[in-house]
Amino acid sequence: MPEQGSRFAGEVDWVFYFIFWVSAAFFVLIAGLMFAFMILYRRRHPGQEATSKVSHNTPLEVTWSVIPGVILVFMFWWGFRGFMDMRTPPDNSYQINVKAVKWVWSFEYPGGIVHDELHCEVGQPVILRMQSDDVIHSCYIPAFRVKRDVVPGRISFLWFQATQPGTYPLFCAEYCGTGHSDMRTVVVVHERGEFAKWLELADPIKRLTEEQYAEYIQDPDAFIQKYQDDPEMGEVVARLQPPQAMGEKLYKKKGCANCHSVDGTPVVGGGPSFKGVLSRDTVFSDGRTLPKDRETRENYMRRSMLDPLADIVRGYDAIMPKIALTDREIDMLIAYIESIQE
Known part of the structure; x- marks a missing residue:
């Protein structure tokens, strides 16, 4: 089992191991009895007649019905108790908005700070308000023993309370396309007081x-x-860092790398490469041709980031979702794209 990093982890592990060992014990008992009966009551010679020796034994029947029944009721009660706890966040929970889009996680903190990593403070209950812009995803943090589907058109919630400072992996646990295995990030749990400092300098x-x-x-x-x-x-x-370096981070953080290469190679199911965007011949799906002067090309890039469906390049599908970007972030991305043209 992964390391325990939340208040749920210990109880989830206890229930898991209880069910596992009870099941293992009953398997050994039942399989052992079956094997013993096969030996004890086997046909000892070819002419032996098969005769029934089955008799009624009320105490035995009650025993093998009541004991497993009590164990099953206990399993249900303990599991339901934990389930309700995991579905009932405290009133003082710190809310973080989560957006899932192929194939990147985006976390928005109070104050409009958006980051590709989930940061929180040890001991502080955190509630994730999650939504998807395209297909079904699933937010899974193994160390916290929490997992919740993120479904398009719905708002789903997940909460946890981290108990140990550190860095923990976060995965998408629902197959969501060719980049599914790359849709992962980390949860960074800060010491008390350190999270506020990180948030102040995050952007x-x-x-x-x-x-x-x-x-x-x-x-x-x-x-x-x-x-x-x-x-x-x-x-x-x-x-x-210089704008182009900040833009490169955004290129990876915002998920641009999943659909747009920077070396001219095509991405299957993706969009045009950023390499050559300032100089190559560009024809849109409606037959328009993009002029090659720098100002027009920069405006085209900016417009495409704000409204991805405004200008669709011929030969590509209109599949790019809208991604929240500030004017300054767009400046950084354009600076990075311009830096890779040489």
Whole structure:
């Protein structure tokens, strides 16, 4: 069994092992008796007649009916008790909105912070409000012993209370297409007080004022050097990288890599490669041709990120879902796409 990381884990494991060992004991008992009877009551010579020696034994029949019945009732009661506990989150639960889309998890925290990892604080009950934009997914955290399907058109909930700081794997446990095995991330459980600090610095770009952001976009290296020793901005700047590097992280974090390559190779069932998007001939499904000037191409990329179905390239299906992106995140992605054209 995986390590125990939540308040549910110990009880779930106890019920599992109880059912396992009771089942194993009854299997050995029944199989052993069957084997013994095969030996004791076998036909000892060819001419021996088969005669019935079956007789009625009320105490024995009551015993083998009542004892298993009591055990089954106990299993049901203990399992139902745990089930109801796992379906009833405390009133003080910390809510995180979860979006599942092929093939990436997205976690939105209070304040509009969106991240591809699930972060929480040890001892704090957390409730996940989950929805899917395409097919059925399933949020599964083995160390917490929790799993819940995420179905399109429905809101599903899952809650847990982490008991040990650390990093735990999170998987999609429902086959959702060719990238299913890649739809995984981690749960990071922080020590008390550390989660608030992480949340404050989770999106360094968002912490910049409009003036600071404009300065950063114009010359990232100079901006980082200017503010790296600033007492108020130092920690924020320490998490900043050049826009193209931030865009590469978003390319992976937002699931772009599942459908768009960056080396010109096609992705089966995906969309056009980002390689060459500024220079290649582009014809849309309605026959329009995309001009090759840089401004038009950048506007095309921005529009495609905001409204994926606005301009469908000929030869590709209109399957890209809408993904929540801020203007600054789009800037980072465009900077990354431009950096891979050379």
